Amino acid sequence: xxxxNAFHTLRVQKYLECFHLPLEKLQEISARLKKDFNRGxxxxxxxxxxxxxxxxxxxxxxxxxxxxxxxxxxxGGTNFRVLxxxxxxxxxxxxxxxxxxxxxxMMVGTGEQLFDHIAACLGEFVNSQxxxxxxxxxxxxxxxxxxxxxxxxxxxxxxTKGFNCSGVEGEDVVKLLKEAIHRRGDYDIGSVAMxxxxxxxxxxxxxxxxxxxxxxIIGTGTNxxxxxxxxxxxxxxxxxxxxxxxxxxxINTEWGGFGDDGALKDILTEYDEEVDRTSINPGxxxxxKMISGMYLGEIVRLVLVKLTQEKLLFNGETSKALLTPGxxxxxxxxxxxxxxxxxxxxxxxxADLGLTSNAVDLHxxxxxxxxxxxxxxxxxxxxxxxxxxxxxxxxxxDHLKTTVGVDGAVYRKHPNFSEELQDMVRRLAPxxxxxxxxxxxxxxxxxxxVTAVAQRYVCILAYSCAKxxxxxxxxI
Ligand code: BGC
Numbered sequence: 418x419x420x421x422n423a424f425h426t427l428r429v430q431k432y433l434e435c436f437h438l439p440l441e442k443l444q445e446i447s448a449r450l451k452k453d454f455n456r457g458x459x460x461x462x463x464x465x466x467x468x469x470x471x472x473x474x475x476x477x478x479x480x481x482x483x484x485x486x487x488x489x490x491x492x493g494g495t496n497f498r499v500l501x502x503x504x505x506x507x508x509x510x511x512x513x514x515x516x517x518x519x520x521x522x523m524m525v526g527t528g529e530q531l532f533d534h535i536a537a538c539l540g541e542f543v544n545s546q547x548x549x550x551x552x553x554x555x556x557x558x559x560x561x562x563x564x565x566x567x568x569x570x571x572x573x574x575x576x577t578k579g580f581n582c583s584g585v586e587g588e589d590v591v592k593l594l595k596e597a598i599h600r601r602g603d604y605d606i607g608s609v610a611m612x613x614x615x616x617x618x619x620x621x622x623x624x625x626x627x628x629x630x631x632x633x634i635i636g637t638g639t640n641x642x643x644x645x646x647x648x649x650x651x652x653x654x655x656x657x658x659x660x661x662x663x664x665x666x667x668i669n670t671e672w673g674g675f676g677d678d679g680a681l682k683d684i685l686t687e688y689d690e691e692v693d694r695t696s697i698n699p700g701x702x703x704x705x706k707m708i709s710g711m712y713l714g715e716i717v718r719l720v721l722v723k724l725t726q727e728k729l730l731f732n733g734e735t736s737k738a739l740l741t742p743g744x745x746x747x748x749x750x751x752x753x754x755x756x757x758x759x760x761x762x763x764x765x766x767x768a769d770l771g772l773t774s775n776a777v778d779l780h781x782x783x784x785x786x787x788x789x790x791x792x793x794x795x796x797x798x799x800x801x802x803x804x805x806x807x808x809x810x811x812x813x814x815d816h817l818k819t820t821v822g823v824d825g826a827v828y829r830k831h832p833n834f835s836e837e838l839q840d841m842v843r844r845l846a847p848x849x850x851x852x853x854x855x856x857x858x859x860x861x862x863x864x865x866x867v868t869a870v871a872q873r874y875v876c877i878l879a880y881s882c883a884k885x886x887x888x889x890x891x892x893i
Pocket of ligand 1: 493559560561562577578613614615634636637638639640641671673702705
């Protein structure tokens, strides 16, 4: 703070106050989310629930005996990946992987174009790996909210994170993928298991640590899944649980949708409202827009513009770049907040944006980044605390020891995000002892793990009058 005019800083802090969330507020937010979890799981309430609590039909975590070769597709963030994974007693090895870009226009084009592109990339990979003659089982990580009907039937509820392809919402994504592969006709795949990236992350970490029963992503988007008691999953009919049985199912919370019904109105700032208004999907994924990598940079940019217009930054002079949406990338926040190179990085980033800065500006820009990333970490902590507290109460434990598998660039790359999140969860869930594992290639490997576990257990879902009647789990 040296050399910084105190009055000036005070005025800046006044503008940033709206982002501050004290412990009591976070406790309140966690209590609201707890109610939303119940609504999402409820038989009669889930249709209108903002937090969807989607059943995944994943009822078992790895036990270490899974093995085999699998293909995995990972679609959901900025990149699309194809992987060949070998699972055996002591490792899940990525034999080969390939990144395929998804051009911006394809993200908002037709669904057919998107799936043809995915099938083409997979075909190229299968060919290059000499896997063409084999029909390997495929784990498909599709990181969007889907109403999963079975492990290989998954209806897209809505696009998020900048995707908006026509003709996919309301459709079975596995069917669209298979149709695209058949349109090509030059290779085939075996059974398909659909997973959300949170589930993939939990499953891949679960292979190393069998107490891992939560998966969390803080990257382009944000979300978490956890193992819920089957008896509480009222929205899936026919899952009878006998007295004393501890059967569980992984629930994809889709916590990004928290607040879509106005539940977070009191903490939304004018900057959040602007980000939402100018997004591709206004009114959708309110919580995600306050937290994840797709939006954090834009929030910072809007605050920078505001403070410049108020003559608290850059001598009151904006630049064309600063006034252009999307120019302040989320990765800049991590670079600016770095302990050692932060000041140097800030100078360079601001200069690249055509801004002339002095020492006070550098300090203020860092303060803004810190405020926005810290709010994100604290909100995630409140949401994660809701999950761990719920698991503890579900199991009637005084004390819960559990592991969370985590992935996503915001969590991994920001210099102190993970630390702040962890500290805050510990304060919000003092009766829980939580271990965090960062997953490596989690969503890809995890998709293979779900496929492997699904092969270990065959779920036969018998339908009667369009209603799930009975679920039999049979060990192969
Ligand atoms: C999606 C989730 C996904 C999360 C993290 C959100 O936008 O709705 O399904 O898990 O992003 O990738």
